[in-house]
Amino acid sequence: MSLLEVKDLHTSFFTDAGEVKAVNGVSFFLDRGKVLGIVGESGSGKSVTAYSIMQILAPTGRIVSGSIKLDGQELVGAGEKVMRDVRGNKISIIFQDPMTSLNPTYTIGHQLIEAITLHTNRSKEEAWDRAVEMLRLVNINEPEKRMKQYPHEHSGGMRQRIMIAMALACEPDILIADEPTTALDVTIQAQILELMQKLQEEMGMAIIMITHDLGVVAQMCDEIVVMYAGSYCERGTAEEIFYNPRHEYTKGLLRSIPTLSSMGQRLQPITGTPIDLLNLPEGCPVAPRCDAAMKRCIHEAPESMDINDFHKASCWMNVKDVFEHGKLTDADKLKGRSATRAADAGAKPVASDDGAVEALVEGAEKAKAKTTRAGGTRKKKTVPAKEPGAKTRRNTKKGGDDA
Numbered sequence: 001m002s003l004l005e006v007k008d009l010h011t012s013f014f015t016d017a018g019e020v021k022a023v024n025g026v027s028f029f030l031d032r033g034k035v036l037g038i039v040g041e042s043g044s045g046k047s048v049t050a051y052s053i054m055q056i057l058a059p060t061g062r063i064v065s066g067s068i069k070l071d072g073q074e075l076v077g078a079g080e081k082v083m084r085d086v087r088g089n090k091i092s093i094i095f096q097d098p099m100t101s102l103n104p105t106y107t108i109g110h111q112l113i114e115a116i117t118l119h120t121n122r123s124k125e126e127a128w129d130r131a132v133e134m135l136r137l138v139n140i141n142e143p144e145k146r147m148k149q150y151p152h153e154h155s156g157g158m159r160q161r162i163m164i165a166m167a168l169a170c171e172p173d174i175l176i177a178d179e180p181t182t183a184l185d186v187t188i189q190a191q192i193l194e195l196m197q198k199l200q201e202e203m204g205m206a207i208i209m210i211t212h213d214l215g216v217v218a219q220m221c222d223e224i225v226v227m228y229a230g231s232y233c234e235r236g237t238a239e240e241i242f243y244n245p246r247h248e249y250t251k252g253l254l255r256s257i258p259t260l261s262s263m264g265q266r267l268q269p270i271t272g273t274p275i276d277l278l279n280l281p282e283g284c285p286v287a288p289r290c291d292a293a294m295k296r297c298i299h300e301a302p303e304s305m306d307i308n309d310f311h312k313a314s315c316w317m318n319v320k321d322v323f324e325h326g327k328l329t330d331a332d333k334l335k336g337r338s339a340t341r342a343a344d345a346g347a348k349p350v351a352s353d354d355g356a357v358e359a360l361v362e363g364a365e366k367a368k369a370k371t372t373r374a375g376g377t378r379k380k381k382t383v384p385a386k387e388p389g390a391k392t393r394r395n396t397k398k399g400g401d402d403a
């Protein structure tokens with residue numbers, strides 16, 4: 001059983017203009033100690049997916065259907081009492097903009113202590129010690145002094161570290177990081193990502209990393225979900241998504257990344273604009289922007305197909321041969337795997353040919369190494385399951401400057 005299992009999640013906002021189907025059938029799972037990347041362009045439903053898991057949607061938003069299981073416990077419909085325990089204690093979130101998440105009128109210490117006392121049984125004094133410890137862990141110098149200061153007295157990088165400290169203070173099983181570095185410059189971005197990786201290894205927690213940056217994903221993630229128009233196009237191990245993409249939209253994303261071999265040439269952006277979520281089409285939502293679109297794509301939304309044990313994709317291209325040479329049966333669609341095998345012969349991996357992945361970050365190699373297969377079976381990074389109440393903490397080395 002995975003730590004978190006999201007199945008066919010549908011979340012809508014009921015506005016004056018109509019029902020905005022922001023999340024429209026997302027499924028994925030997250031194992032203990034793993035990093036899952038949710039990637040997609042602006043408006044694809046990444047944040048709403050995260051807010052649905054935390055059940056912190058705007059008043060007009062509602063989970064319409066689907067299932068979110070945390071350690072086997074159903075969260076959809078579980079009620080506010082259960083969710084209060086989940087938020088902060090079991091799942092924490094770092095929001096997109098640290099400035100809007102920190103209250104400018106309270107000191108850093110006040111806000112950290114409030115978060116800790118709210119989610120744990122610690123007294124105020126114990127919470128102070130814990131807050132100082134957490135600030136130190138995220139490489140904030142002179143933490144005792146910082147506790148008495150206000151958010152505006154800190155740089156953007158420091159505020160983001162404080163947000164991370166706040167999110168980690170209650171040692172959650174899952175940390176959701178919603179574009180944690182978008183507002184920061186490149187050098188600070190790298191430092192924050194490195195810090196998150198270090199903390200993840202030390203604390204053994206799982207992370208959902210939400211981003212539109214494939215470089216971040218390649219550097220950090222074990223598993224990837226590619227989202228478009230509230231659904232997932234493709235999901236699988238980082239190795240599969242980067243080296244064997246099986247959705248035209250993912251291929252487009254990979255083609256839009258600068259590579260060494262493409263220097264001096266024009267990049268290939270994905271043309272067109274995202275779809276109107278008030279009027280989702282009956283066919284594939286990517287069709288208006290897809291050079292490979294076929295008749296079928298306009299009229300029928302592709303099913304999720306098993307490419308292999310570590311990879312699913314919702315793109316008719318994977319069964320093109322089957323319906324070119326005969327009618328696609330319902331059994332083909334559901335099984336996907338048998339159908340995709342037929343298409344395998346002619347399929348060419350996009351990224352591995354042009355070096356796009358290698359050009360992302362050296363971390364791509366790390367992503368590959370994490371998911372190497374031996375004799376057809378995937379070698380899993382072994383992460384010890386946490387005993388209830390026991391937190392894994394290893395190798396608490398310190399270092400680095402405040403940013």
Ligand SMILES: Nc1ncnc2c1ncn2[C@@H]1O[C@H](COP(=O)(O)OP(=O)(O)OP(=O)(O)O)[C@@H](O)[C@H]1O
Nearest residue numbers: 013020022041042043044045046047048049058277
């Ligand atoms: N309160 C709301 N009312 C109506 N629609 C909303 C609301 N919040 C989000 N949406 C819509 O839901 C869709 C998904 O939004 P979401 O914030 O999840 O996108 P995102 O993938 O996180 O994008 P970004 O990369 O810009 O953060 C968007 O079309 C957005 O306009």
Ligand code: SF4
Nearest residue numbers: 284287290297315316
């Ligand atoms: S299903 Fe069709 S339109 Fe959609 S991404 Fe695949 S080829 Fe393009």
Ligand SMILES: [Mg+2]
Nearest residue numbers: 046047048096
């Ligand atoms: Mg967002």
